[in-house]
Amino acid sequence: MATPLSPDRLLAALRAEGVRVVEHPGWRTRNRNHKGAWGPVHGVIVHHTVSSGSAASVALCRDGYAALPGPLCQAVIDKEGTVHLIANGRANHAGTGDGDVLRAVRAETAPPPAAAQDTDGNAHFYGFECVNLGDGKDPWPAAQLDAIERASAALCRAHGWSAGSVIGHKEWTRTKTDPRGFEMRTMRSRIAARLGKPAGGPGTPTRPGTPATPRYQPFPGSSFFTSATSSPVITAMGRRLVAEGCSAYAVGPGPRWSEADRRSYAKWQRKLGFTGSDADGVPGRASWNALKVPYTR
Structure with a gap:
């Protein structure tokens, strides 16, 4: 169980992990806390936007639409690897899902197949919407996958969670297919490897010759x-x-x-x-x- 990060601590955690962040006007106070609980938080849900273009996707996730008012996440991750902060607090991203999955996330174990629709995910998960058409053909650039890895690790590190606290939307509810185009098990492996090193190191190697991880001084207290x-x-x-x-x-x-x-x-x-x-x-x-x-x- 964890208290949601304040805007300052969320921003600091992302920057410490080497995330390129854009703060959009009003993000610190934009939320849907008036519609329900925000916290305790237990993990992160990764989504795809079913849209293209950074500006259009940010606007969509910030404002929502008639059937689903915004914000639709706390941050949008674009194809260039930039994390756009648009909200802080409850957001319309997870919807209802399986309580057994939430219990697995809390225990940091592999989630079971989602079946029930009995738990409010918006109260308990941060949400990252990642710019992708979600058709299985739209590519996931290395910079975007690196940003998903870093941003997820940043929240895990800030809360003392393991990579088991990060799931895909399709793992939360049987009614969704996102993210489509990469495996969440592989992403969790990347996040786990990052959490085993000091914050802010280089990304997952994509070719031979990647520089060694810089060594930083651990926090001495x-x-x-x-x-x-x-x-x-x-x-x-x-x-x-x-x-x-x-x-x-x-x-x-x-x-x-x-x-x-x-x-x-x-x-x-x-x-x-x-x-x-x-x-x-x-x-x-x-x-x-x-x-x-x-x-x-």
Whole structure:
């Protein structure tokens, strides 16, 4: 069981995983929470849009249509691999499905064949609508599949879920066929492999010669960042903050945690969209993963 991510944390999780994100106006407050529960969330459902073109598909999923008002998902993933954020909260994407499937997702085991139509999926699943005609002929470009992998892994990582928390719409209900054109078992294998590595690494290799995965410094915990800490990790962090245009340093950065480090890190948190106590300058896991501090012995 998990509380849905706030807009700031959703955005930070996606960016930490290396997702190319476009924020559409109003996405942070667009939802259908007035029509029913939103949460606890248990997983992600992947769909195809039965449409073409990024702009048209985003508009369709944002606004919906007469028989099914929008938003129709939280994000649209286009063929270029861009994730378009259009909503935060309950969306009309899953509909009713099989409670046994939901129980399998919660247990992170293989879902049984969908049979019953007895459970409100909109309350419990994030939805990614992926631009594709859904005719079995429209291709799924490598960039799009990589974005599906990354975006799904981002939510799993943020909630502490495994790849078993990601299903296709056709696995949720017997009335749907999406996504059509790739296997969800294969996608789950990709997501599982990604979750076994630090956030933000390269995509699944598609040809020989793919560069090795960069190694980033694991999050050392918020208690690491005190005036008593002197470590090359602090220097590496500071250099990344400078590179991101978030410097509040007069000199340095250096190895001992300082007020300049805290103020610089607060700039980074605000750049990610965090506010209030979430932008106090003390590193948290999501913002740290997004910073991609090089591994330091």
